[in-house]
Amino acid sequence: MLSLRGPFMTQQVVFYIFAAIMVFAGTMVISVRNPVHAALFLVLAFFSSAAVWLLLEAEFLAIALVLVYVGAVMVLFLFVVMMLDINMAPLREGFIRYLPVGIVIAVLVAVQLVLVVGSSYFGLESFPAPEPRPAEYSNTEALGNVLYTTYVYPFEIAAVILLVAIVAAIVLTMRRRPHVKRQRPDRQVAVRRSDRVRLVGMAPEKKPSVRR
Amino acid sequence: MTEVLLNVMDGWPQGLQTLIVILIKITLILIPVMLGVAYLTFAERKLIGYMQVRIGPNRVGPKGWLQPIADALKLMFKEIILPTGANRFLFLTAPVLAIGPALAAWAVIPFTEGMVLADINAGLLYILALTSVGVYGVIIAGWASNSRYAFLGAMRSAAQIVAYEIAMGFALVGVLMAAGSLNLREIVLAQQGSILHWFLLPLWPLFLVYFISGVAETNRAPFDVAEGESEIVAGFHVEYSGMAFAVFFLAEYANMILIAVLTAIMFLGGWLSPFHGILPASAFTLPVVGALLGDGIHWFLIKVSLFLFIYLWLRATFPRYRYDQIMRLGWKVFIPVTIVWLVVLGVAIKVNLGPWFD
Amino acid sequence: MAFVTPDFVPAIPEIFVLGMACLALVVDVYITERYRLFTYQLAQSTLVASALMVIFLYPAEAVVTFNGTFVSDGMSTVLKVFILLVSYFVFFYSKQYLRDRNLFRGEYYVLGLFAVLGMMVMASAHSLLTIYLGLELLSLSLYALVALNRDSNEASEAAMKYFVLGALASGMLLYGMSMIYGATASLDLAEVYRVASGGQANDTLLVFGLVFVVVGLAFKFGAVPFHMWVPDVYEGASTSVTLFISTAPKLAAFAMAMRLLVDALPSLHGDWQQMLIILAVLSMAAGNVIAIAQTNLKRMLAYSTIAHVGFLLAGILTGTQSGYAAAMFYVIVYALMSMGGFGMIILMSQAGIEADRLDHFKGLNERSPWFAFIMLIFMFSMAGVPPFLGFWAKWSVLRELVAGGVVWLAAVAVVFSIIGAFYYLRVVRLMYFDKPEDATPITPGRDMRVMMSANGLAILGLGIYPGGLMAVCVSALGA
DSSP: OOOSSHHHHHHHHHHHHHHHHHHHHHHHHHHOSOHHHHHHHHHHHHHHHHHHHHHTTOHHHHHHIIIIIIIIIHHHHHHHHHHSOOOHHHHTTTHHHHHHHHHHHHHHHHHHHHHHHSHHHHSTTTSOOOOOOOTTOOHHHHHHHHHTTTTHHHHHHHHHHHHHHHHHHHHHHOOOOTTSOOOOHHHHHHOOHHHHOOOOOOOOOSOOOOOO | OHHHHHHHTTTSOHHHHHHHHHHHHHHHHHHHHHHHHHHHHHHHHHHHHHHTTOOOOOSSSGGGTTHHHHHHHHHHHSOOOOOTTOOHHHHHHHHHHHHHHHHHGGGGOOSSSSOOSOOOTTHHHHHHHHHHHTHHHHHHHHHHTTOHHHHHHHHHHHHHHHHHHHHHHHHHHHHHHHHTOSOHHHHHHTTOSSGGGSTTTTTHHHHHHHHHHHHHHTTOTTSGGGTOHHHHTTGGGTTOOHHHHHHHHHHHHHHHHHHHHHHHHHHSOTTOOTTTTTSOGGGGGSSHHHHHHSSSHHHHHHHHHHHHHHHHHHHHHOOOOOHHHHHHIIIIIIHHHHHHHHHHHHHHHHTTOTTTOO | OOOOOOOOGGGHHHHHHHHHHHHHHHHHHHSOGGGTHHHHHHHHHHHHHHHHHHHHTOOSSOEEETTTTEEEOHHHHHHHHHHHHHHHHHHHHHHHHHHHTTOOOHHHHHHHHHHHHHHHHHHTBOBHHHHHHHHHHHHHHHHHHHHTOTTOHHHHHHHHHHHHHHHHHHHHHHHHHHHHHHHHSOOBHHHHHHHHHTTOSOHHHHHHHHHHHHHHHHHHHTOTTSOTHHHHHHHHSOHHHHHHHHSHHHHHHHHHHIIIIIIIOGGGHHHHHHHHHHHHHHHHHHHHHHHHTOOBHHHHHHHHHHHHHHHHHHHHHTOSHHHHHHHHHHHHHHHHHHHHHHHHHHHHOOTTOOOOBGGGGTTHHHHOHHHHHHHHHHHHHHHTOTTSHHHHHHHHHHHHHHHTTOHHHHHHHHHHHHHHHHHHHHHHHHHHHSOOSSOOOOOOOHHHHHHHHHHHHHHHHHHHSTHHHHHHHHHHHHO
16 A cells, blocks of 8 residues: 655655644634634644645645635634633633533534544545646646636626625625714815915015014 | 755765755745845935935945844844733744745745746745735734734734735736736746736736735835834834844845845746847847846846835835725725726737737 | 536526626615615516516426536426515515615615525526525525614624524535535536436435435524524514515525425435424424414514424425425415515504514504405415415325325324414404504505505415416426
């Protein structure tokens, strides 16, 4: 099967390192007390999963994960979490009380998962590893090709969903309160000198007499 | 050069050989970058000095040339102060998070056709991803400092960077469409021909958006509200001193150079000579003059210097933007401009508009 | 991979709705408050035009396009027509209500149009991917619509509950779909059907996925025990939004259930029949019994919805062609009745007052005999009193249950319907035999009067001649 020498070995070592970091970070996300730390561990988890994806030769997905989740989503997430002053004590009040039920459900789900998603159904026999692609194969290009041909209909619907998300976010947050003064940047930009300053030509008054 | 090295290491394990070659290449890239950063600070002070009819630093060494070295030494020997209530681990990690991506991005930069550390297919995406990660240094620094000014600076900077990243990304989509590749080397090669073939002309609005967004992305004047000396003292790094501060400084300037480099590669044809198509082909075969006139890293450096000069020029010239104006510019001006231009570009490519897309 | 340029013609109604929704969005930004009605008119004409297109493009036989992600067949056509029709009435009913409460904003109609688009996508989904995306488009628009009334704490709370539980349900559904994909290696429903019924797929894996899919479906339908969100959301959202949520999306959910269970996985009929029986019995029991205890009409109708969903699932679980037709008939009838029921609450709600408690309907006969009569039609129809339309819906489902050999379930359904009749008839009693608390006559605008009467008389008229609608459902599924 897999040889313990050469590139396979290196790949496996790299995989286990990143997988271990990912599991560790995932555990920390739900166990640390400080929400900012939890968010940062989530970033770490994203990073390690991006690395695992790179190992699977899915470079586009890996980079997109870093770009979208780490670079944008988590930044905004941190932004919000940092602004909130979350008192964790009340959030943890029911922890012990719900723990037994939680553990039972978690174990049940985990057992089911192992039984069903385990190697007996998704092992190498039923899903052999695909042939490695040559180096010049670009899966960015391949993805682009299917997105705009085979999957164009779902792709467009996904775009509409994003549009709805934008509309919804704006509708729910932007309110014009009638009695609040607002800046109108367009008017600020369009302002002319004549709107603000009037140069008045005045005939000189009587020359002031010099005293002293 | 690589051959000589490989001869020396003949017989060593294959993996080790590759590793050593890569490490040497990394060093060869990073040392000039670091020197560039050091002397960019010097150039900045000098240039702004001249623009303000001053002389600038002229005491340390001949004509002040050793000033950056002196600055570096000073910063190295200063104490790093940890503010009370600061999160020690994150406080010290933040500078590393700032400079890490700024340096890692250099891996895919092609200096000339063959001179590139990692010639990867998704180079452009890699750059985008790494530049977007740089913001963590700022946010974490601001939060871990446990200081209001630092936190305010971090918040401002985070919102600003996220906003401008979108416009920047869209501008890069235009480059991608024009070049038909995400590989930076191929992007440069797609601009071959003459000075007219550079993407500067067909992508003119995207070029402007990209460079201005780049200025905003690096938190430089006139978009430097994250530091905003007059409002929030120095923003996110107000609590940093000594080497920790120096690392932030290095990261900022490394990012500036990176943006200048990327602009040169994507819009001004990287190492390509502007004289193609103007001078007769025989001119490029002349002994020394031909090499100077032809493609080469010197053109690349000249173009990068041009953009760095503009960076400094902007700082000497413009007053700082108001925060809401920055946001408005990013969201309501740049993003629509780029989207409209993407449509225009699509049409141009579809009808094979010459001389770029035929 | 060979790529064939898809045939866009069957999807023209969807493309049209999308284009008009975007147009309305842009137009709405530029018109002033005085001309806000224009957005409404734009939305309404979109619905009408789109419905005409759907009818015009009625395919002789099922057409699959966009590389197996879109299908246009009899079921999708009929459901889309009713989705558009119901949405037209919903938008119409809510116009005055929204105006009275300062909620008459273009976004209501834009989001509404996007929700309609989501439902249309669901109705003609032919791939797990499009089912999910259509559902998300619908759900996201609905969450936003519920939260639209920002000044109301109840609405925000309802939106939050709806969103969290809806996201959970979507997660379940998606997880189940991923299992089905894992077992059949395809997202295309036809391919899933082929692999699953050909016995090439692993049954354990398929059933595991099926469980999650059914749970997700039950959440979206609001079937017990996944019904917790229904009463709170119905009560908390402003009535115009409740009206929308309780009608058209049920048609789309029915389409989703049909596509997933009947089109893709009929080979697992034995498995999903068991699950649906449990859901159906629990829904009918809990819905009808708890509804008796309600004093809020919106809440009462919410529980009545749960009970109706039980009936609807009973129709699907028979697993016969005529059973599906009965379920489709039921869901269409339900949508028409629910539209009328919530429409009446809107009609009764004068500016500023929410007529959503049972007490508000006391002595309606003295205030407006005509509308008391219309409400009587809706209530009798929901209770299943002949000759109203609701009776035929219940009757056809019961008939199919008996024909399908699930006689005990038919008996259970009858028992709970009788229990359920109690609270519908209580409304009628309040209207005719109690003294009104507030004797001001009901004076809706003439257009509202006409539409509401049309709605009520349709229930009565179709109840007297139910054959036509039933024939439409049968032929839609027979194709």
